[in-house]
Amino acid sequence: MERPSALQRLRAAFFASPLDGLITVVLLAALLAGGHALLHWLVFKAQWAVIQVNSTLFAVGRYPLDQQWRLWLLTTLLAGATGLSWGLLRALPRPDRRAVLWPANDRLAVALLSGLGVLVPLVLQLSTAIALRWWSITALVLACRWLAGRWGTALPAIARRGWPLIWPLLYLVGMTLIAGGFGVPAVSPYRWGGLLLTLIEACFAILLCFPLGVLLALGRRSSLPLLRWLSVLYIEFIRGAPLITLLFLGQNILGLLLPGGFTPDRVWRAAWVLTFFAAAYVAEAVRSGLVALPPGQMEAARALGLPVHQAMLKVVLPQALRVALPAMVGQFINLLQDTTLLSLIGLFELLGTARAVMANPAFIGKDAEVYLVLAVLFWCCCAALGLGSRALETRLNTNPQPA
Amino acid sequence: MTPPVTPWWRNRRLIPWLVQAAVGLLVLVLVAFLVGNLVRNLAAAGLLLTWRWIGNPAGFDIAGSWLPFSAEQPYWWALLAGLVNTLRVVVIGLIGASIVGTAVGVASFSGNALLRGLARVYVELIRNIPLLLQLVFWYFVVFLALPGGANAIQWPGLVLAQSGLYLGMPELVNGVWQAPIRLSVEFAALLTGLIVYISAFISEVVRGGIASVPKGQWEAARSLGFTPLQTLRRVVLPQALPVIVPGLNNQYISLAKSSSLAIACGYADLYSVAETTLNQTGRAVEVMVILLGAYLAIDLVISALMNGLNRAVQLRSR
Structure with a gap:
């Protein structure tokens, strides 16, 4: 059979029948009109001063100016760790094929990253000093990526296997840098805001809801009736309530449930509510993984003489979590999006900052610009998480189908 | 020789019950602690549980209520x-x-x-x-920015105006849209x-x-x-x-x-x-x-x- 020419393929894709042709033409016209209107607005109508003037507010809220070096230091550490982790991921041998230093996806990612790193400070017209910092941080990510990818295999096995532990460690270092402690002057949570607060809440909840969710899932599958009932009660109670009512509970009732006078700060109360909320959903994701695993796995591990907890940790959970991974990352993405609800209880995370900025008479009527920037920001974060989860999924698949 | 005695902490029939008793006790203590605090704090604030307030007049208005509602109602x-x-x-x-x-x-x-x-x-x-974010976008950027009066967006049977959405056969009467069905923005x-x-x-x-x-x-x-x-x-x-x-x-x-x-x-x-x-x-x-x-x-x-x-x-x- 002859291969269809490009023209024939185009015709089959867009003009297979008169109706198809009509659909294509109408959609194309609508797309062009919409695209033109959007571009026209972006270039000629939109006024980006509201973002430029408030860029610090959107980034870190009212974090004290003379302490902001701590956040720069943290960003640098994170950039280094990201680059090294990325490079090591590539340097480690894969079950299906030889390690490649720069696979196609990575080249795309590098192009995107360097493009964004260079362009965004320019578009936002940040001051030269700050733009330079962002450019060096972008360069640092790429340099670490290259270093780890090139020489990662030369590292001793223990360093390579233990490397992921850098992340919880970095979390503790980061929280110390942000909040203070160990000799670093304290900065009250009231002064955290913008992207910083969004990320703090999301990271805190994601890190803690995972172990909690695994415990709840195991409880729900337990043979002990009391544990099972308590887990089911908890999971169904949380899943039956809208998050906003639970945040409301955290703000108005949590203080009443604790001994008089002892109430954590509003920021931490919200973070705990987010954690407990997400744990119920993560538990359901993990449970789906546990259900998917044949019972023979547990029985075989027990027959080999492993005690229950070891069989669980070494045989059952690793396989179940792999199955549950896409659903879990889906929940983490939801969690990141759900942080916007904190603006409804008066916290100044990204959306709360946006609403506060727009209440300023100087910026009234600039909603479209601000919301568009927030939407792009959230879209990029969520899409990146989704892409990362898909990449991890293929990497963790130890039985690759022969292509 | 006496048969080896299984110590109690390895007794497979006892352990599940011990675990459950421990968890149950923990949960009970936690609940008692929280409820005790709640009662004490509510009593201190003079807000012990009662449903009597629910019959009092509300005193606020509900915009766009489907049930007939006014501020005097409970x-x-x-x-x-x-x-x-x-x-x-x-x-x-x-x-x-x-x-x-x-x-x-x-x-x-x-x-x-x-x-x-x-x-x-x-x-x-x-x-x-x-x-x-999408909700505030639709509300503040799209629906609140709709033109009003005679400049409203008009389609057959549907008018989008700043004062609301009009369905049916909308008519402009003295600068105000009138229609059988009106939805608030x-x-x-x-x-x-x-x-x-x-x-x-x-x-x-x-x-x-x-x-x-x-x-x-x-x-x-x-x-x-x-x-x-x-x-x-x-x-x-x-x-x-x-x-x-x-x-x-x-x-x-x-x-x-x-x-x-x-x-x-x-x-x-x-x-x-x-x-x-x-x-x-x-x-x-x-x-x-x-x-x-x-x-x-x-x-x-x-x-x-x-x-x-x-x-x-x-x-x-x-």
């Missing part, structure tokens, strides 16, 4: 009006999101590459932007936001369901002379529904819960009325019980209906 009537407003947006939202979601889900199987691509872009765009913004957001998830459910039908079914139906639309309606959808309905249940419940974000676009739903009630009375625990109970009831009703539907579509496929 709190329980205000909360009921809020619940009715919530149910209204949930029911209409469910229908709208199902229609749009199915259309987008089916479009992602279109032979037309442009339509297929647009369906994917729609899903990927909508799912990755927080619902609350708050309601319209909430409804649009919910439908757009949830339909993206529903389209994924529908897509998964259709993808679960073997390709041979399409080809067999086509070779029997069915048109593509007939194939979808008579052959593919009946087989896809048993897969689709359970997934829809989750999305419908998610929509019902998400409707509580109405407060962001100024629509007086149950949550927003409850918050006002709390601010006026300080009755946090009672208001919380009402809120959680109401949303739980809505979830249960949706689940019951969807379970019925599930049984119906499962039977038909036998």
Whole structure:
């Protein structure tokens, strides 16, 4: 059979029948009109001063100016760790094929990253000093990526296997840098805001809801009736309530449930509510993984003489979590999006900052610009998480189908 | 020689009971601690549980209430009006999101590459932007920016104006639009936001369901002379529904819960009325019980209906 020419393929894709042709033409016209209107607005109508003037507010809220070096230091550490982790991921041998230093996806990612790193400070017209910092941080990510990818295999096995532990460690270092402690002057949570607060809440909840969710899932599958009932009660109670009512509970009732006078700060109360909320959903994701695993796995591990907890940790959970991974990352993405609800209880995370900025008479009527920037920001974060989860999924698949 | 005695901590019949007793005791102590604090704190604030306040006049107004409501009416009537407003947006939202979601889900199987691509872009765009952000966008950027009076956007049978959406045969009388059906912009913004957001998830459910039908079914139906639309309606959808309905249940419940974000676009739903009630009375625990109970009831009703539907579509496929 002859291969269809490009023209024939185009015709089959867009003009297979008169109706198809009509659909294509109408959609194309609508797309062009919409695209033109959007571009026209972006270039000629939109006024980006509201973002430029408030860029610090959107980034870190009212974090004290003379302490902001701590956040720069943290960003640098994170950039280094990201680059090294990325490079090591590539340097480690894969079950299906030889390690490649720069696979196609990575080249795309590098192009995107360097493009964004260079362009965004320019578009936002940040001051030269700050733009330079962002450019060096972008360069640092790429340099670490290259270093780890090139020489990662030369590292001793223990360093390579233990490397992921850098992340919880970095979390503790980061929280110390942000909040203070160990000799670093304290900065009250009231002064955290913008992207910083969004990320703090999301990271805190994601890190803690995972172990909690695994415990709840195991409880729900337990043979002990009391544990099972308590887990089911908890999971169904949380899943039956809208998050906003639970945040409301955290703000108005949590203080009443604790001994008089002892109430954590509003920021931490919200973070705990987010954690407990997400744990119920993560538990359901993990449970789906546990259900998917044949019972023979547990029985075989027990027959080999492993005690229950070891069989669980070494045989059952690793396989179940792999199955549950896409659903879990889906929940983490939801969690990141759900942080916007904190603006409804008066916290100044990204959306709360946006609403506060727009209440300023100087910026009234600039909603479209601000919301568009927030939407792009959230879209990029969520899409990146989704892409990362898909990449991890293929990497963790130890039985690759022969292509 | 005496048989080896099993120490009690390795007794396989005793251990489960010990573990459960320990967990039960822990939970009991925790609950007692929390409830004890609650009672002590409430007593200190002079707010011990009572439902008498619910008959007092509310003293606030509810914009766009479907139940007739005025400020002299009691709190329980205000909360009921809020619940009715919530149910209204949930029911209409469910229908709208199902229609749009199915259309987008089916479009992602279109032979037309442009339509297929647009369906994917729609899903990927909508799912990755927080619902609350979309709601404030629809409200502040789209609906509040509508032109008013004679400049309103006019389509046959529908007028979009700053004062609301007019359906039926809208007429401009002395600079004010009049029509049989008027929707407030708050309601319209909430409804649009919910439908757009949830339909993206529903389209994924529908897509998964259709993808679960073997390709041979399409080809067999086509070779029997069915048109593509007939194939979808008579052959593919009946087989896809048993897969689709359970997934829809989750999305419908998610929509019902998400409707509580109405407060962001100024629509007086149950949550927003409850918050006002709390601010006026300080009755946090009672208001919380009402809120959680109401949303739980809505979830249960949706689940019951969807379970019925599930049984119906499962039977038909036998």
